[in-house]
Amino acid sequence: MMIIEPTGSACGAVVKGIDLNNQVSNSKMGKLVWALYEHRCLVIKNQKLTKESYYKFASEWGELIKHVLDYLRMPDYPEMMAIGNTEEKDKDDAVRNGAAVWHTDGSYIEDPTTVTMLYAVHVPKNGGETLVADMVAAYEDLDPYLKDELEKLTAKHYYGRAQFDPDEHRPVPIRTQQQATTNAVCEKPLVLTHPVAGHKALYAVAHSPFGINGKTKEETLSLLAKLKAHATQSKFIYSHRYEVGDILLFDNLSTMHRAKEQTDAAKTPDSDNARLLWRLSAKGIPNIIKNSTHSKNITT
Numbered sequence: 333m334m335i336i337e338p339t340g341s342a343c344g345a346v347v348k349g350i351d352l353n354n355q356v357s358n359s360k361m362g363k364l365v366w367a368l369y370e371h372r373c374l375v376i377k378n379q380k381l382t383k384e385s386y387y388k389f390a391s392e393w394g395e396l397i398k399h400v401l402d403y404l405r406m407p408d409y410p411e412m413m414a415i416g417n418t419e420e421k422d423k424d425d426a427v428r429n430g431a432a433v434w435h436t437d438g439s440y441i442e443d444p445t446t447v448t449m450l451y452a453v454h455v456p457k458n459g460g461e462t463l464v465a466d467m468v469a470a471y472e473d474l475d476p477y478l479k480d481e482l483e484k485l486t487a488k489h490y491y492g493r494a495q496f497d498p499d500e501h502r503p504v505p506i507r508t509q510q511q512a513t514t515n516a517v518c519e520k521p522l523v524l525t526h527p528v529a530g531h532k533a534l535y536a537v538a539h540s541p542f543g544i545n546g547k548t549k550e551e552t553l554s555l556l557a558k559l560k561a562h563a564t565q566s567k568f569i570y571s572h573r574y575e576v577g578d579i580l581l582f583d584n585l586s587t588m589h590r591a592k593e594q595t596d597a598a599k600t601p602d603s604d605n606a607r608l609l610w611r612l613s614a615k616g617i618p619n620i621i622k623n624s625t626h627s628k629n630i631t632t
C-alpha cells in the first residue's frame with residue numbers, strides 16, 4: 333500500500349510502498365501529483381529502476397526536456413543527465429559543483445520547467461545533500477505591502493546572470509556560442525500563481541534574474557538580494573540526504589533548490605565518495621491533470 337507522510341521538516345513528503353517498475357494507476361498518480369503540490373517535494377523510497385523505467389515514470393509528469401547545456405546530456409537518453417562526481421566531466425569543479433548555488437531549474441527559458449526529479453544511483457558516505465526551499469511559505473511570510481508590490485513586478489532572466497552569495501559556486505558554465513544563444517533573455521513574474529494548485533509562490537529569485545522591470549539596477553539588486561535572503565532561511569528548507577534508490581522530485585514552480593558542495597571528484601563509481609543522480613526535468617502539466625477536468629494552460 334502506498335503511504336505518503338510529511339518529512340517533518342520545512343516541506344516535503346516521503347512516499348513508500350510503491351514500485352515504479354509497475355504501471356502506476358491513475359488513482360496513485362493523482363495522489364502523487366497532489367502530494368507534490370501540497371508538500372513542494374516528494375522523496376519516493378526504495379526504487380530499483382533502469383533508465384527506461386525511470387524515463388517512463390518521469391514522462392507521466394509532463395514533456396521531458398533536454399538541458400540547454402548539451403554537454404550535460406546522456407548520449408543514450410538526451411533528456412537525462414548524470415549529476416554527481418562519477419563522470420569525466422565531473423573532474424571539473426565548475427561542473428561538479430554547478431548546482432551548488434540556489435536556483436530554479438529552467439527559470440531562464442521561456443517555457444517553464446515544472447518538475448525535476450533526481451534518482452539516487454550512488455550515494456556518498458558523507459554529504460551529497462540537496463536542499464529544497466519552500467517558495468510558497470516564503471511568499472506567505474512576506475509583509476503584506478511587499479506582497480502587493482511584488483505582484484505587479486516581472487523580472488528579466490538569463491542563465492547565471494544573477495548576483496551570487498559567497499558560499500555559492502557559479503552555475504555550470506556556458507561553453508559555446510550556440511549554448512549562449514540558445515539561452516535567450518526571458519521575463520517571468522516575481523510572484524507566480526501555480527497553474528494547477530492555484531497557490532502563489534515567490535519565483536526564481538536567484539541564479540538567473542538580473543533586472544526587474546520599472547526598477548533601477550541598484551533597486552533591482554537590493555530587492556533580489558532581500559528576497560533571496562528571505563527565501564533561503566532555514567525555516568523554509570528541507571535538506572535531503574539520499575539513500576540509494578531514492579527519487580527526490582520537486583515542483584520548480586513552488587521551490588528553489590541547491591546542492592551542497594562536493595569536494596571529492598570520485599574516480600570510480602564504487603568508491604565511498606561516489607555520488608550519481610540521474611536527473612530528468614519536464615515542462616507542462618502531468619498527464620493525469622491534462623486528461624482531467626482540472627486542465628489549465630501553463631503560463632508564467
Ligand SMILES: [Fe+2]
Pocket residue numbers: 431435436437589
Ligand atoms: Fe537544479
